[in-house]
Amino acid sequence: MRKMLVANYDVCTGCRICELTCSFEKEGAYNPRFARLCVVTSDDGLWSDVVVCAQCENPACLRVCPANAIARDDERGIVVVDLERCTGCGLCAQYCYRQIIKLYSKAEGGQAYKCDLCDGRVPCVEACPTGALRLVELEENVAIRVP
Amino acid sequence: MRYGYHERFLRIDLTNGENDTFPPSKDLIENFVGGRGWAAKMMWDLAVPRVDPLEPENVFMFLTGPLTGLGAPCARSMLAFKSPLTLTYGDSYHGGFLGAEIKYAGYDGIVIYGKADAPVYLYIEDDKVEIRDATHLWGLDTEQVYHALYEEIGGQRFEIACIGPAGENLVRFALVDCSYHRQSGRGGGGAVMGSKNLKAIVVRGTHRLRVAEPKRFQAAVRQAYTNLASSPGAQDFQRYATLSGIVDDSEKGILPTFNYQQASFEHAANLLGKVYKERIWLRNAACMGCSVACSKMGAIRRGKHRGTISDNVEFETTGTMGSNLGFTRVEDLQYANHLCDILGLDTMSTGVTIAFATEAYKRGILSREDLDGIELDWDAADAIHTMIEKIARREGIGDLLAEGVKRVSEQLGGQALKIAMHSKGLETPGYEPRGMPGHALGYATGDRGGDHERSYLVHYEARGALWQGKPVDPFAREGKAAIQFHRQNSTAGKDTLVLCHFAGGMSQETAIEMLNAATGFDLTEEDLFIIGARVWNITRLFNLREGFTRADDDLPVRVKEEPLPDPRVKGQLISQKDLDFMLDDYYRLRGWDENGVPTAEKLTALGIDARPEQS
Numbered sequence: 116m117r118k119m120l121v122a123n124y125d126v127c128t129g130c131r132i133c134e135l136t137c138s139f140e141k142e143g144a145y146n147p148r149f150a151r152l153c154v155v156t157s158d159d160g161l162w163s164d165v166v167v168c169a170q171c172e173n174p175a176c177l178r179v180c181p182a183n184a185i186a187r188d189d190e191r192g193i194v195v196v197d198l199e200r201c202t203g204c205g206l207c208a209q210y211c212y213r214q215i216i217k218l219y220s221k222a223e224g225g226q227a228y229k230c231d232l233c234d235g236r237v238p239c240v241e242a243c244p245t246g247a248l249r250l251v252e253l254e255e256n257v258a259i260r261v262p
Numbered sequence: 263m264r265y266g267y268h269e270r271f272l273r274i275d276l277t278n279g280e281n282d283t284f285p286p287s288k289d290l291i292e293n294f295v296g297g298r299g300w301a302a303k304m305m306w307d308l309a310v311p312r313v314d315p316l317e318p319e320n321v322f323m324f325l326t327g328p329l330t331g332l333g334a335p336c337a338r339s340m341l342a343f344k345s346p347l348t349l350t351y352g353d354s355y356h357g358g359f360l361g362a363e364i365k366y367a368g369y370d371g372i373v374i375y376g377k378a379d380a381p382v383y384l385y386i387e388d389d390k391v392e393i394r395d396a397t398h399l400w401g402l403d404t405e406q407v408y409h410a411l412y413e414e415i416g417g418q419r420f421e422i423a424c425i426g427p428a429g430e431n432l433v434r435f436a437l438v439d440c441s442y443h444r445q446s447g448r449g450g451g452g453a454v455m456g457s458k459n460l461k462a463i464v465v466r467g468t469h470r471l472r473v474a475e476p477k478r479f480q481a482a483v484r485q486a487y488t489n490l491a492s493s494p495g496a497q498d499f500q501r502y503a504t505l506s507g508i509v510d511d512s513e514k515g516i517l518p519t520f521n522y523q524q525a526s527f528e529h530a531a532n533l534l535g536k537v538y539k540e541r542i543w544l545r546n547a548a549c550m551g552c553s554v555a556c557s558k559m560g561a562i563r564r565g566k567h568r569g570t571i572s573d574n575v576e577f578e579t580t581g582t583m584g585s586n587l588g589f590t591r592v593e594d595l596q597y598a599n600h601l602c603d604i605l606g607l608d609t610m611s612t613g614v615t616i617a618f619a620t621e622a623y624k625r626g627i628l629s630r631e632d633l634d635g636i637e638l639d640w641d642a643a644d645a646i647h648t649m650i651e652k653i654a655r656r657e658g659i660g661d662l663l664a665e666g667v668k669r670v671s672e673q674l675g676g677q678a679l680k681i682a683m684h685s686k687g688l689e690t691p692g693y694e695p696r697g698m699p700g701h702a703l704g705y706a707t708g709d710r711g712g713d714h715e716r717s718y719l720v721h722y723e724a725r726g727a728l729w730q731g732k733p734v735d736p737f738a739r740e741g742k743a744a745i746q747f748h749r750q751n752s753t754a755g756k757d758t759l760v761l762c763h764f765a766g767g768m769s770q771e772t773a774i775e776m777l778n779a780a781t782g783f784d785l786t787e788e789d790l791f792i793i794g795a796r797v798w799n800i801t802r803l804f805n806l807r808e809g810f811t812r813a814d815d816d817l818p819v820r821v822k823e824e825p826l827p828d829p830r831v832k833g834q835l836i837s838q839k840d841l842d843f844m845l846d847d848y849y850r851l852r853g854w855d856e857n858g859v860p861t862a863e864k865l866t867a868l869g870i871d872a873r874p875e876q877s
Binding site (some may be wrong): 163 | 412548
């Protein structure tokens with residue numbers, strides 16, 4: 116099983132409520148910079164979209180991690196970072212397909228952090244005023260397994 | 263440190279390139295809260311009395327409120343400065359994302375003094391504050407500045423405020439663009455930035471904003487979103503921005519048309535939101551944390567300006583530059599609006615100024631030669647678009663019109679004075695006031711001049727809303743000062759949180775709950791009302807210090823002398839006698855003497871130490 120957030124850019128207004136909600140949920144404080152998803156708006160303002168962690172079938176972050184700190188949690192359907200093991204090397208963030216893994220500052224420990232779907236509660240989805248975010252569950256073997 | 267604040271302002275002197283920080287006083291936080299409260303008190307404390315607003319000594323501020331940057335919906339930020347247009351206290355508000363980023367950078371506000379030797383922009387990233395060369399940006403329009411800085415700085419998200427050519431050229435109603443397509447339009451803040459050789463500020467930050475009571479705050483925020491989701495007004499903004507009421511306003515005789523010669527417009531239906539929805543708008547766009555998303559991004563698809571991408575024309579622009587210039591095609595108005603945005607002009611003052619010039623030309627006050635051969639006329643889109651460019655660049659006639667209708671009409675004299683639509687030099691907004699005496703009183707008493715955000719009684723005087731449970735007699739003079747006094751104070755109170763006026767669906771109770779949960783305050787609606795009164799008294803003291811008197815609490819001559827022709831409001835005007843009656847009433851309610859000077863008794867009661875310093 117794999118779960119993931121899906122963004123419908125056609126109804127996203129770029130309000131960043133998802134980011135604010137995520138930042139508060141995860142950091143106990145507001146700054147969208149620390150959100151585990153990222154609203155992007157085109158330079159001309161004609162569209163907004165939410166870059167989300169897809170809890171990838173073929174996670175580059177997992178493949179590049181030299182400390183084996185990133186693993187797939189099949190039960191929860193997500194890709195997780197083990198903060199104990201993470202050395203803060205930054206390779207996962209560098210190679211993430213959507214650049215949605217972030218690193219704490221050196222002063223804060225330097226580890227990587229990413230979306231873990233909040234145990235399925237997904238407050239970001241709940242807070243989105245337009246339904247631009249959804250949580251979907253993919254059935255087993257929907258995607259061709261990457262060898 | 264108190265939650266909701268950094269208790270830290272960034273101070274920059276562009277003359278010597280130095281910067282430091284300073285904390286707000288306890289008085290500033292507790293008695294003035296933030297935003298407009300700070301603007302009032304800090305302008306009183308920091309401004310050099312009688313300074314020329316375009317001299318380096320004029321202080322220029324970006325200010326936030328305690329809710330800015332938190333999850334609270336509709337929390338905005340603002341500018342404060344002495345206005346080069348009105349010479350009064352000046353402030354102007356903006357949505358978008360800029361204020362939040364100032365908070366994330368670790369500041370409650372940015373206080374700018376001085377003047378750089380050459381064009382510069384400010385780069386602020388947390389504690390890193392740099393004054394960078396901006397000669398390559400000088401001359402660019404606001405869109406070009408955004409794109410140039412996106413490219414130059416790159417990387418992660420940052421926010422920008424900038425001026426266009428109009429600000430550089432010290433047009434007295436130049437705006438400051440604050441985040442892409444959001445503007446602080448009124449009062450000429452852009453000219454103040456231009457006078458400092460300050461083309462832009464760029465800001466980003468990594469501070470995490472915490473609140474005093476997280477659970478309570480979250481609950482209040484959820485309540486606010488519930489309020490907004492169930493508000494018919496907010497739903498209307500979602501569908502049609504601020505443009506669903508144009509025809510109704512026209513029928514009510516409150517829609518300025520042809521430089522306020524009439525108050526209803528034959529083609530009002532052409533300018534409705536639903537027309538834009540068919541022809542221009544593509545999507546709803548929101549400011550930080552807003553569930554309403556009243557802004558509409560779109561593209562002109564027909565005519566010579568097809569391909570122009572911009573956000574929506576607002577109601578106020580429609581009332582001052584749409585019907586007021588007789589536009590019958592949304593594409594033409596959209597393009598005029600877009601030109602103002604990118605060149606950096608307040609659409610409202612620009613619309614009223616060009617409407618003035620058009621009427622003056624038709625009446626022979628200005629000749630074709632005076633207008634550099636431009637055939638100004640109602641709905642003459644090309645001529646109007648050209649005039650906007652000329653104003654922004656101060657070319658030919660544009661150099662005169664860039665001074666605003668007060669100065670232009672004073673220079674022309676005679677008949678011109680009778681058709682100049684302004685109070686204290688601020689071009690009047692998109693509501694014809696003659697059929698709304700209480701609303702008109704708001705123009706007359708506005709501390710930044712004749713303005714919609716300081717006067718708004720439209721619901722009570724034209725749309726049948728009840729005031730304190732009772733119907734309001736639209737044309738009565740009696741009792742209107744009381745409504746205006748109450749509305750002014752409660753709006754100013756809310757402006758200290760810098761909440762968007764379009765978040766009307768959010769109850770006052772919810773707003774105060776968010777404030778208290780965020781900051782640990784224990785304020786009530788009554789407290790906020792008193793804070794609002796404090797704001798009005800301090801800005802009054804400011805304007806008195808600048809030399810303003812009762813005589814400046816005035817209305818345009820047209821409003822006082824020319825009866826309206828339109829059906830519902832036929833024959834209505836606000837005579838000097840009417841105005842005097844309402845002013846007396848208003849001053850009495852405010853605790854000001856008959857000259858409009860706050861009494862020591864009133865100031866003491868409000869906990870204000872400052873006293874009138876008439877010069």
